[in-house]
Amino acid sequence: MEFNADFVKGMACLGAGIAMIAGLGPGIGQGIAASRGAEAVGRNPDAQGKIQSTMVLGIALAETTGIYSLIIAILLIFVI
């Protein structure tokens, strides 16, 4: 096999696919956050507004590492 530009492109796309395995983390983390949020609303229905905004804040913060892997995958596909 010869290592030319096509090989590099193919391996870069393969690397992008491997990078997106990191999408597993935010899925589990945000699910746990949402479940605790729902449980807290069930326990105290009057505080639903505050619980909801705290939960949304925590969810969007937990998404950060998934976004990091998405940036690496986009860089690999479109730039290399």
Added chain:
Amino acid sequence: MNHISDIEITIGSWTWVIPQSILVWFALCIIFAVFFYVAGKRIDRADPAKASKGLVYVAEEMLNLAIYVTGNNLKDKVYHYLPVFGTLLFMMAAANLVGLLGWQNPTSNVSFNGTLAICVFLTTQYHGIKKGGLVNRLKELAEPFWFLFPLNIIGELAPVISLTMRLFGNMLAGYLITALVYTLMANTMPFGILGFAVTPFLHMYFDIFSGCIQSFIFFTLSSYFIGQQVADQEE
């Protein structure tokens, strides 16, 4: 992705390219400058005893939203920092919504987000050093144990990268995915018309929901970091 509206300025042998996102930001600056000026004039003439309506009511609700976002973190200095946080909060929310019009939004440009994050970092460090001097600031970084000093320094630099990359990644992903879907629709044209059943949901999630949430989070986190240095922390 159209690049037909980049502006290139050539001075001698040095070419300066202004990408489309920054031109959209200039237009937003002009629109918001006009809006704030007109709202200010109307507020000066408004009667405080009567219920406000129109532009004055919109301005009051914007003030309440800015205080809601930053009030918990900047406890007593909210009104001191309200100009910069209030302006940037609404301009960033409007900038994220520009994707609905089909243009490239300013926050999908990594240098723009990096500039905002570096401004927040410099404000935090400046106020931390002004509070007690450089030596006290370094002592704060050695807080629980002295050998955690390098980790605390990394903990000061990490929010810059994370604020930049979170906003950049969300906005760039939304822009790329909608651009790819529209390109696919244009290439399979007689059947591509069915794609219009899908694109409203993409716009709804990536532009409206993700844009507003990300701008809310950026300023909640910035006000948290600045509030750590500026507001009195009652225990």
